[in-house]
Amino acid sequence: MAFLEINGLRKRFGSVEILKGIDLDLEKGGFLVLVGPSGCGKSTLLNTIAGLETITEGEIRVDGRTINDLHPSKRDIAMVFQSYALYPNMTVAGNIAFGMEMRGVPAAERQKAIDKVAKVLQIGHLLQRKPSQLSGGQRQRVAMGRALVRDPKLFLFDEPLSNLDAKLRVDMRIEIKRLHATTGTTIVYVTHDQIEAMTLATKIAVMRDGEVQQFGTPAEIYNNPTNLFVADFMGSPAMNLIPATIGGNGNALSVVLQREAREPISLPLADAPTGLSAFHSKPIIFGVRPEALTDPEGAERNASNIATADCHIEVVEPAGSDTFAVTNLGGKAVVARLRADANIQPGTVTPLAFNLTKAVFFDPATENRIL
Amino acid sequence: MSAIATPARQSTGGISARTVNRIVIYGLLALFALFYLMPLFVMLVTSFKTMDEIQNGNMLALPQAPTFEPWLKAWGETCVGLTCAGIKGYFWNSIKMVVPAVLISTLLGALNGYVLTKWRFRGHTLVFGLMLFACFIPFQSVLLPMATILGSLGRFGVTLRNATGFSFGLGNPTVNLVFVHVVYGLGFTTLFFRNYYEAFPTELVKAAQVDGASFFQIFRRIMLPNSMPIFVVTVIYQFTNIWNDFLFASAYAGTGDAMPMTVALNNVVNTSTGVVEYNVNMAAAMIAALPTLLVYVVAGRYFVRGLMAGAVKG
Numbered sequence: 001m002a003f004l005e006i007n008g009l010r011k012r013f014g015s016v017e018i019l020k021g022i023d024l025d026l027e028k029g030g031f032l033v034l035v036g037p038s039g040c041g042k043s044t045l046l047n048t049i050a051g052l053e054t055i056t057e058g059e060i061r062v063d064g065r066t067i068n069d070l071h072p073s074k075r076d077i078a079m080v081f082q083s084y085a086l087y088p089n090m091t092v093a094g095n096i097a098f099g100m101e102m103r104g105v106p107a108a109e110r111q112k113a114i115d116k117v118a119k120v121l122q123i124g125h126l127l128q129r130k131p132s133q134l135s136g137g138q139r140q141r142v143a144m145g146r147a148l149v150r151d152p153k154l155f156l157f158d159e160p161l162s163n164l165d166a167k168l169r170v171d172m173r174i175e176i177k178r179l180h181a182t183t184g185t186t187i188v189y190v191t192h193d194q195i196e197a198m199t200l201a202t203k204i205a206v207m208r209d210g211e212v213q214q215f216g217t218p219a220e221i222y223n224n225p226t227n228l229f230v231a232d233f234m235g236s237p238a239m240n241l242i243p244a245t246i247g248g249n250g251n252a253l254s255v256v257l258q259r260e261a262r263e264p265i266s267l268p269l270a271d272a273p274t275g276l277s278a279f280h281s282k283p284i285i286f287g288v289r290p291e292a293l294t295d296p297e298g299a300e301r302n303a304s305n306i307a308t309a310d311c312h313i314e315v316v317e318p319a320g321s322d323t324f325a326v327t328n329l330g331g332k333a334v335v336a337r338l339r340a341d342a343n344i345q346p347g348t349v350t351p352l353a354f355n356l357t358k359a360v361f362f363d364p365a366t367e368n369r370i371l
Numbered sequence: 372m373s374a375i376a377t378p379a380r381q382s383t384g385g386i387s388a389r390t391v392n393r394i395v396i397y398g399l400l401a402l403f404a405l406f407y408l409m410p411l412f413v414m415l416v417t418s419f420k421t422m423d424e425i426q427n428g429n430m431l432a433l434p435q436a437p438t439f440e441p442w443l444k445a446w447g448e449t450c451v452g453l454t455c456a457g458i459k460g461y462f463w464n465s466i467k468m469v470v471p472a473v474l475i476s477t478l479l480g481a482l483n484g485y486v487l488t489k490w491r492f493r494g495h496t497l498v499f500g501l502m503l504f505a506c507f508i509p510f511q512s513v514l515l516p517m518a519t520i521l522g523s524l525g526r527f528g529v530t531l532r533n534a535t536g537f538s539f540g541l542g543n544p545t546v547n548l549v550f551v552h553v554v555y556g557l558g559f560t561t562l563f564f565r566n567y568y569e570a571f572p573t574e575l576v577k578a579a580q581v582d583g584a585s586f587f588q589i590f591r592r593i594m595l596p597n598s599m600p601i602f603v604v605t606v607i608y609q610f611t612n613i614w615n616d617f618l619f620a621s622a623y624a625g626t627g628d629a630m631p632m633t634v635a636l637n638n639v640v641n642t643s644t645g646v647v648e649y650n651v652n653m654a655a656a657m658i659a660a661l662p663t664l665l666v667y668v669v670a671g672r673y674f675v676r677g678l679m680a681g682a683v684k685g
Binding site: 047050051052071072073074077078079081082083085087088089098099102103146 | 572574575577578579580581582583584588592593596597
């Protein structure tokens with residue numbers, strides 16, 4: 001039995017359904033990231049777990065105990081808010097101890113707990129300051145301290161890094177990951193940043209319009225997206241989703257990509273998914289990640305199915321660690337990821353290697369993956 | 372933009388348009404300020420003059436021999452109606468009425484604002500709309516209904532006293548006035564606090580809920596300590612209004628020992644025995660105005676800050 005179980009959870013505001021039957025589970029010590037665009041219901045879902053919003057239908061269980069109707073303070077959870085939500089009138093120590101104070105923990109014990117958390121988060125020198133005297137990163141730390149000090153069964157994070165600048169966000173991300181590794185706590189984390197989702201999670205739930213689109217490990221989500229939305233949402237730069245048709249015959253299917261003022265490219269598929277034969281000479285969406293589309297020398301050596309085609313390079317973007325080249329296939333701008341020192345010039349025709357083992361195919365009508 | 376334009380214009384010689392504008396603006400402001408402060412000046416200088424000097428001298432002239440006599444007389448000896456014991460008793464009457472009325476209405480307003488923003492219920496906008504409407508009810512229209520209600524409360528008080536030996540303040544004119552001012556002030560105090568708490572981060576309330584704080588614990592520990600600016604605004608507003616109120620005071624406590632300062636001052640000025648003592652009247656009026664002035668001086672800097680709160684940053 002999973003540590004956190006969410007079964008058939010629905011949430012309605014009047015006639016509007018915000019959450020349309022969510023089923024999720026998470027093992028003890030796991031790190032679940034709820035990711036999706038704004039308005040997808042991920043924060044609402046987190047709030048229902050916290051007990052800050054009621055649910056219309058379904059069940060939430062933590063460690064075998066149904067917590068649906070419990071008050072937030074009785075659920076044995078701790079939450080870190082987007083704005084940190086530090087009480088401005090209290091010192092850092094007061095903030096961290098407020099929950100214990102409310103539960104009537106004696107002062108000496110509170111002090112001991114504060115000191116312990118302050119040591120873990122290295123905020124000992126800040127304890128007597130007010131939140132307004134802290135920097136963004138320090139506030140974030142204090143907010144985590146307030147959650148840590150409760151030693152709860154479940155940690156909830158609501159977009160905790162979105163108010164920080166880019167560099168600090170990366171630092172804090174690593175810090176959260178380290179915290180998770182050292183304390184072994186179970187975490188549910190909401191973000192709209194897919195990189196945070198990929199780097200932190202042991203399980204990701206990609207959400208849209210109140211539904212879970214895909215639930216799985218980061219690798220599953222990244223490599224085997226179940227539909228166009230997940231494929232498009234996860235990964236940066238985003239997966240190339242190119243309108244194409246299926247050509248070839250029998251066991252030797254191929255993907256045909258139209259090009260402007262040139263003859264189409266035909267890429268032979270060695271181990272095409274079985275469902276693909278039904279789409280012969282029909283339109284499909286061909287999905288290939290930028291790193292699976294590269295210069296022939298940089299292509300993965302042990303990939304079984306690599307096809308090379310000459311492409312007209314329109315734009316070259318050297319990004320330091322990589323060089324991105326933009327070409328046009330099927331009427332869409334397609335991004336290829338090359339080695340930083342790849343010798344490539346805009347306006348030239350250069351061979352690019354398609355790693356077709358990593359390619360995925362979607363039905364344009366249903367937007368679902370063709371397997 | 373003007374900072375860039377000005378040097379260019381000045382270099383062409385003559386007085387720039389900007390300087391002329393400044394002179395006109397400051398000149399007008401000074402004129403208005405003078406106009407506004409003139410009565411206060413006259414009151415102040417007159418209250419330090421002897422009667423001789425008032426009758427023979429210029430109204431605007433400074434006192435030749437400043438004396439505190441009129442102030443002392445106004446405080447302790449002047450006649451209010453038929454009793455001649457000064458206005459000090461009435462001053463305390465006002466204090467006894469204003470302090471509880473201000474505190475109760477402010478706290479209830481804060482509680483209302485807290486509920487209307489952080490514990491919303493079905494129909495909360497309607498309730499707020501009705502509270503807002505209370506701000507626009509003219510005083511005159513509630514005068515008679517309120518008198519009826521206060522009369523009933525008074526009779527109930529008599530019944531209570533007969534039954535228990537204690538009237539619980541019902542029927543006491545001071546308690547009546549506190550009641551009237553609390554009811555009348557609720558609309559305004561609720562409006563102030565609701566608008567302030569609207570911009571107050573809800574995540575703080577949620578965090579406190581997760582921390583296990585109850586409804587009133589959140590109010591007392593999280594909301595109130597972070598409400599200083601609006602608290603000051605409300606207190607100043609309520610204090611000024613209730614202290615200066617004459618209509619309710621004269622209608623419900625216009626005679627007898629509970630008469631507030633405003634009514635007493637009117638009676639001082641209207642007492643028609645012998646010479647009209649302008650200096651004493653002016654001193655009495657100054658004494659009546661002092662508490663509101665004091666509140667402004669002490670808390671005034673929070674006033675603007677509180678009024679602006681939420682206006683700039685949401």
